[in-house]
Amino acid sequence: MLVMIRVVIPPHLRTLAHVDGEVKLEVEGRVTQRSVLDALEARYPMLCGTVRDHVTQARRPFLRFFACQEDLSHESPDTPLPEAVANGTEPFLIVGAIAGG
Amino acid sequence: MSKVRVLAGTRKGAFILESDGKRQDWNVSGPFFAGWEVYHMKGSPADPNRIFASQTSGWFGQIIQRSSDGGKTWETPGGGPEKSPQGWPMGESNKFVYDESKETGAPLTTHQWYDGTQKPWVFKRVWHLEPSLSDPDTVYAGIEDAAIFRSTDGATSWQEMSGLRGHGTGPQWQPGAGGMCLHTIILDRKDPGRIYIAISAAGAFRTDDSGKSWKPINRGLRSQFMPKEDVEVGHCVHHVAMHPDRPDVLFMQKHWDVMRSDDAGEHWREVSGNLPTDFGFVIDVHAHEPETIYVVPIKSDGEHYPPEGKLRVYRSRSGGNEWEALTNGLPQANCYVNVLRDAMAVDSLDDCGIYFGTTGGQVYCSPDGGDSWSPIVRDLPAVLSVEVQTLP
Numbered sequence: 001m002l003v004m005i006r007v008v009i010p011p012h013l014r015t016l017a018h019v020d021g022e023v024k025l026e027v028e029g030r031v032t033q034r035s036v037l038d039a040l041e042a043r044y045p046m047l048c049g050t051v052r053d054h055v056t057q058a059r060r061p062f063l064r065f066f067a068c069q070e071d072l073s074h075e076s077p078d079t080p081l082p083e084a085v086a087n088g089t090e091p092f093l094i095v096g097a098i099a100g101g
Numbered sequence: 102m103s104k105v106r107v108l109a110g111t112r113k114g115a116f117i118l119e120s121d122g123k124r125q126d127w128n129v130s131g132p133f134f135a136g137w138e139v140y141h142m143k144g145s146p147a148d149p150n151r152i153f154a155s156q157t158s159g160w161f162g163q164i165i166q167r168s169s170d171g172g173k174t175w176e177t178p179g180g181g182p183e184k185s186p187q188g189w190p191m192g193e194s195n196k197f198v199y200d201e202s203k204e205t206g207a208p209l210t211t212h213q214w215y216d217g218t219q220k221p222w223v224f225k226r227v228w229h230l231e232p233s234l235s236d237p238d239t240v241y242a243g244i245e246d247a248a249i250f251r252s253t254d255g256a257t258s259w260q261e262m263s264g265l266r267g268h269g270t271g272p273q274w275q276p277g278a279g280g281m282c283l284h285t286i287i288l289d290r291k292d293p294g295r296i297y298i299a300i301s302a303a304g305a306f307r308t309d310d311s312g313k314s315w316k317p318i319n320r321g322l323r324s325q326f327m328p329k330e331d332v333e334v335g336h337c338v339h340h341v342a343m344h345p346d347r348p349d350v351l352f353m354q355k356h357w358d359v360m361r362s363d364d365a366g367e368h369w370r371e372v373s374g375n376l377p378t379d380f381g382f383v384i385d386v387h388a389h390e391p392e393t394i395y396v397v398p399i400k401s402d403g404e405h406y407p408p409e410g411k412l413r414v415y416r417s418r419s420g421g422n423e424w425e426a427l428t429n430g431l432p433q434a435n436c437y438v439n440v441l442r443d444a445m446a447v448d449s450l451d452d453c454g455i456y457f458g459t460t461g462g463q464v465y466c467s468p469d470g471g472d473s474w475s476p477i478v479r480d481l482p483a484v485l486s487v488e489v490q491t492l493p
Contacts, residue, residue, distance in 0.1 A: 012136055012161060016177070046177040049195045050161040062160040096160045 002026050005036055006091035010063075013051075013094070017044040022091055031086035033065060034077040051094055066093040105448050106171065106490040107456055108152065109464050110139035113482035115154055117172045120477075124454055124468040127477045133175060134166065141229050141443055141486040144171075148237035149490050153256055155227035155242070163226055165194045165242075165256045179257035194256055197224050197244055200263035210266075212246065213275035222246045222266070229443060229486075231286035235293075243283035247274060247300040249312070262312035265298065270317060270334040277301035277337045277356070278402075284442055285341045289348040297351065297366065302337035305353065307366050318366030322355060339382045340442040344391035352394050352421070354384040354442075359396055361421050372421020377408050383445035387470060388453040392420040395447075395455060395471060397440040406437035414457070416471045430474035431465065438463070443486035450491055458484025 007023045014020065025039040034057075041048045052059050057077065059065065064073045068082045068090050084090035107118040114132030133139075134156045145151040150171045156164040166175045178194040199222055211219035225245040233239035238255040241262075248266045250259040274281060285299035296312060299305045304319040323330040324337060337356035344350065353360040353369065357380050360369040373379035378398045387393035394417050400408045407413060411434065414427040438461035448454040455467040462481040467474045 010160070012158065015135075016161075016164065045179070046164070046195075049163065054196045055198055060160065060162060 002028050003031060003086060004088050005031060005039070005085065006088055007036060007040060008091045008093045009040075009047075009051075010094060010096045012096075013047060016046055016050070019044070031081050032078050033072070033075065033081065033092075036081065036092055037077075062097045064095045064097055066095055067091070103450055104492040105450070105454065106144070106149075106492055107446075107464065107466075107477065108142040108144065108154075108172070108486075108488045108490070109458055109478075109481065109484055110142050110154070110443075110486040111458075111462070111482040111484050112138050115139040115142055115156075116478070116481060118464060118477050122450055124450075124466055129478055130172070132482075133172070134164075137161075137164070138226075139485065140226060141488075143230050143232055143488045144490045145232040145237040145240075146234050147232070149492055151232070151237040151255075153230040153232060153240050155230055157226040163195050163197065163224070165227070165230075167194075167256050178255050194258070197227070197242070197250055197259050198261075199224070199248060199266070200261040210271040212271055212281060213273060215276060219272060222248070225280060228282045228284045229286055231288060234288050234290055241286050241288075241296075243286050243298065245280045245282040246276075247281045247283040247303060249283055249286065249296075249298055251312070264308070264313050265306060265315045268306075268315045270303070273332075273334045274300060274303035275335065285338070287341060287343050287351075289343075290345050291348055295348065295365075297341060297343070299338040299341045299353075301339065302335060302356075304334050304336040305338050305341055305351075305366055318362070319369070320367065321362075321369030321371075322360065323358070324356065326356075340384050342384045342386045342394070344386045347391045350391065350420075352384050352386060354381050354396055356380065356402060359384065359421060372417070374417070374422035374424055376415055376424050377413075381440075382442040383440050383457060385445045385447055385455070387455075388447050388449040389451075390418070390453075390470075393418050393470070394420065395445065396424075397445070397457065399439060405439040410435050410437060412436040412438065412459075414455070414467075414471055414474075427467070427471040427474070429472060430467075436461075441485055443488075444484050446487050446489040448489045448491045454489070456487050456489050458487040460484065 103122040109116045114135040116131035120127045137156045140155045142154040152168040154166040214220045227242045229243035231241040242250040249262045287297040289295040294311045306315045308315045322336045339354045342352045349365045351362045359373045361372045362369045381399045412431045415424040417424045438459035445457040458464045460483040464477045465474045
């Protein structure tokens with residue numbers, strides 16, 4: 001089943017991807033961190049490597065994943081995201097950690 | 102009339118400074134890639150409108166940018182949605198993966214950490230981009246953790262030249278204060294197979310077969326921070342410069358010591374002479390006088406600013422040892438900026454222009470070989486690199 005997911009990316013990555021505001025992505029199958037990021041990178045290839053490592057797929061250390069007022073950064077990439085994200089009610093947030101002032 | 106285009110990479114973006122051959126009135130554009138660190142930008146000698154830039158961030162990693170119109174517009178090669186709305190290409194341009202293959206890659210060893218223990222190689226960023234002298238689609242990248250990569254498709258995809266990291270001394274390499282970076286790549290117009298590179302802190306290396314095999318070229322260097330001062334590998338080389346007409350003559354600003362080699366790096370001798378301090382980062386060679394060289398002495402490795410608060414470029418017209426201070430137009434009181442290793446460049450106009458950028462955000466130009474200086478800009482973010490293109 002194809003669903004439309006809302007994703008909010010940090011301002012620097014919006015500039016890089018030439019987008020304003022939220023990104024809307026079609027995700028096929030289960031909605032997980034991995035499937036959302038796969039869809040994000042397929043739609044915006046210039047973001048490859050900016051959110052997760054090219055090879056290991058590990059989340060970059062200064063980025064966090066939030067949704068529905070929860071910190072999902074340390075969840076497995078294959079854990080289903082909250083239903084509100086999966087049905088497009090709530091966005092999946094990719095947030096730069098506050099570091100360095 | 103000829104023009105110059107100065108490419109300045111800073112802690113918070115890139116800037117392009119353009120002037121006619123008089124180099125008095127400047128047009129400043131930027132910031133490009135605002136908010137990102139731009140470690141280096143350099144134009145292709147084969148096509149001056151082709152410029153490559155290394156855009157990097159502790160948050161988002163490495164981005165390679167490319168311009169085909171002299172810096173007016175930029176793209177991420179192979180990574181733009183405008184490329185193929187139906188079948189998007191993958192963003193290979195930012196992908197630097199060490200070669201671990203049995204066929205071409207040497208075993209991925211470890212390197213030395215600050216405390217002497219061994220650590221695995223981990224990609225951090227691109228410090229330096231060196232476009233080919235003849236092909237606008239070929240460009241070399243010097244990266245941290247130290248390795249050299251090459252692209253032959255306009256920076257769309259990158260392959261490690263793994264002979265360097267695999268030649269055997271890798272476990273002795275260690276990071277300098279700025280990380281374990283490959284910061285200098287010098288191509289030889291007379292011999293396309295020859296490339297010089299330098300790494301902090303490993304030393305200088307040379308290939309004579311287009312990167313298949315490499316050898317350390319550090320004989321004569323001495324470094325007090327190592328148990329054995331004259332070891333083959335482990336020296337903190339800050340920068341190396343070469344005049345294109347004399348590819349066997351190299352000048353080096355080491356951590357401490359200004360050095361010279363007349364035999365392609367086989368042997369080095371110190372030419373610090375009467376410099377007030379021989380610590381520093383930049384070194385460059387006059388475009389038309391191969392024995393005229395420039396450095397900016399910095400007080401010490403613990404005090405990264407000019408001695409006595411006076412910003413002085415030193416020029417030697419004898420290839421070292423005898424140096425004169427160049428101060429006309431430079432601040433001679435209360436100046437405590439640094440000039441980083443890739444932040445000096447020379448143009449090739451008849452009256453050779455010398456340029457350098459500071460961590461205080463100034464980019465200075467001397468249109469007369471160093472006799473007089475004036476700031477092109479005073480208030481940029483900290484300048485990481487300066488390159489200049491001389492345009493018809």
